Amino acid sequence: MQYPAPISKLIDGFMKLPGIGPKTASRLAFYVLNMKEDDVLDFAKALVNAKRDLTHCSSCYYITDQDPCVICDDSHRDRSVICVVEDSKDVMAMEKMQEYNGLYHVLHGAISPMDGVGPEDIHIPELIKRLQDDTVQEVMLASNPSIEGEATAMYLSRMIKPTGIRVTRLAHGLPVGGDLEYADEVTLSRAVEGRRDL
């Protein structure tokens, strides 16, 4: 036996989302049945609008509902630094810090030969193009500290360094609030490598 069609379809919809299996999907679907109709309508509208109204900024490729995006459009931002990240969510992480005032460039991926993702498949050519006018003085590589992220940082560093622009990489080391005991060997070795005089 199956649930009535409307709820089956909703369960199927939830199951298409990442990390949501049949049990969670049916729990969420039944929760929706008990939500206020207005809230459900708003949620449905939000889904459609997010998909329809959002594009990527034509300059930095951050998700946006206006082009150029609010960051590229902000005249108070320091246009001499570009922070290169893999994903739009990473921009938000940087912004939450409230210390960085430069621009961004969202690659939407990282170089991964295993998955057949080369430099042309992510927004690297567009980054190189942005560097051609002389405003940019530093490229801060903030790709993830994963194999793919490191490979991407390495590739970009080799591409950009010959142009004379300063290329920096976020520091690796112990996360603040973490415990030395639980740090993995690679992180610990990076922390030792990057130690600073006090």
Next chain:
Amino acid sequence: MQYPAPISKLIDGFMKLPGIGPKTASRLAFYVLNMKEDDVLDFAKALVNAKRDLTHCSSCYYITDQDPCVICDDSHRDRSVICVVEDSKDVMAMEKMQEYNGLYHVLHGAISPMDGVGPEDIHIPELIKRLQDDTVQEVMLASNPSIEGEATAMYLSRMIKPTGIRVTRLAHGLPVGGDLEYADEVTLSRAVEGRRDL
């Protein structure tokens, strides 16, 4: 700084669902941005339709898009047994077993004095009314093995037994495939209590 409005609204929408915090909500919202537009539209429609088209069966209170529901409407079902469950999802669990062929009664809750839920707040009066014609010969209490579920079963048993209808309760014991070592004391004591001759 905030995400652009369309994505913020979508994140808020996901956050209204149970068990979904800000991080998961933003992961899901960004996943939606990369989904096919048709899939997103289907999902949004499924949300609205599930909310609009589903009601509860006027006889057994199972969720349904037709009244009476497919189960109550099925002439091959045994009308002499009613299985009483707390939730529509429990009906599905029973149906998956493919061994029960009677009818259901969904209480939509359990008696819980702590939360101010009394017998009249769940569909108990409607159940008592269903028992008044003489077709029903057994009421199988399948409320959850929790304090509230047990209280509900106890209450129903006291209400129904004087009418002469057989009242049964699902067995408590070790879950199949489980491990004696990890069984809690209460479950184990119930398993011993309910032991059977081989």
